[in-house]
Amino acid sequence: MIKLHIFGDFGRLPDPSPFCVKVDCYLRMAGLPFETVAGMDNLQKAPKGKLPFIEDQGKYVADSQFIISYLKQTYGDKLDHTLTPRDKAISHSMIKMLDENFYWGIVHSRWQQESGWRTVKAHFFEDLPFYLKPWLPGKVRKGLLGDLKSHGMGLHEDSEIMQVCEADLMALSKLLGQQPYFFGEAPTTLDAVVYAFVAELVFQPFETPLSEKAKTFPELVAFCERVAERFYPERS
Template identity: 25%
Template sequence: MYKILLQKIFENIPVAILGLQNLEATSCISKVIFGFPCAVTSFCKTVWKDHKTAVIATVAVIAVIKVRRHIKRKKQRKEWNSAGENVVVLHGFSRATSCPNLSPFVLKLETFMRMSDIQYKVDEKNPIGPKGKCPWITFNGKDYADSQLIMEFLGEKLNKNFSSHLNEEQKAIARAMLIMTEDHMLWGLVWWRLVKDPDQRVMDLLKLPFYYGILLKLIKRKFVKSLWIQGIGRHSDEDLVEMIRKDIEALSNYLGTKEFLMGDTPCEVDCAVFGMLSQFVWGTPGSPFAVMVQSEYRNLLQYCIRIQKKFWPDWDNLLLK
């Protein structure tokens, strides 16, 4: 009954909306659409009749795979939950050859936990979390996503606040630098690493097999589209580089001769800025941004080295060999 009703409704949609020449064509389309389930049913019956053994075998294989995945997930969950009280399980991408992590957000969060003396374990096998983002954490049996939200949660839960001494104006400046870094500079990193770099050096940094290069080329279009939707990808390469240069220059000017962005002691915003600038210093060899930081804005280079020495004394030991 519902199919007849829907078919009548479809046949009476104004022809102008559908862009068809006559009602007969509209009626024809409706028959194709609403007859489709019947065609699928008929096809399935034919396949079952002619290839019953193959169908059963396929279903059995799929079932085994799903069961194994379920068992694996339960085992992993048990391991994460047994990490210990207030011990963070940090789920992120794998290590790289020149930088502990090629994700500025993973590096940001890990730097924060080192700054906070929070105990944590690293899980590289499950980098994508419940929100489809990386990094994410498991803490006391519960999952949390988004690096900034995680930092705020852990800061409140474990009483780790490095910005409490800042006045309202300073907090506003720190917030503005955070957004500029993660919502604008980030796209310069994406543009170079996943779209523009002619040598696909990210392959070497992660020691990926050659066939990953083919995959990278296949998904390049996705990142081009993302850059276009964001807006920065609509500009010429020269304009894009200049936009990111102004971001880098702004950070350099604000840092000046200070030890850290907000003064003599590091704050949460330093974790985010270090996470991003580290990609330019160590994670994008040959990029125009790497050249800028290492030659034109050397106070940012020294800033990164300072944080590296303070919170990452084991930096070299963590690199992918």
């Protein structure tokens, strides 16, 4: 059976990382049996030093995009096989927007903005041993903020980052419209990815300016609730 290695529970979500939720949701939508292995110690075993990664048939596959590609090649393209070439191009573009752009807005809202950081620090690091609490949270934050600046998003003002993220949310909302899923009546890979990123804001157990903004898009909120009810009934 496929083993999915992630960090662990995050309120109504299986993980605080959208990349971990992406793979979890894809596996559920594709109907592939799997078991979850949760814990920070997974990082020590991660082939690329990051989560998620999977174990399957004696293989280790890391990085969410390569995991999903592997799953499609190994078990068949269960979600996207009916999409047209144009639909697949749209899906690819939207996934890249979320992976490479919108993700950094989430990082900014949780790790750079002081209001988000205070809550994140208390929530993510509450179970650390006492001897790690004085220095480890700050070290993790410093590393993420360095990555944020290297990407370029961290160089912008808060209002500019919100403008970028709001445009991404608007694009998703317009593409979804009143459909149950992004390409009609059945979920595709894009639905798993959008859920992973937008639900991280809609369902996160604390508020940030970006999570409040995400909740102003009723089509996306309804979409998250719909996916959660169907594929995460134990968390709804």
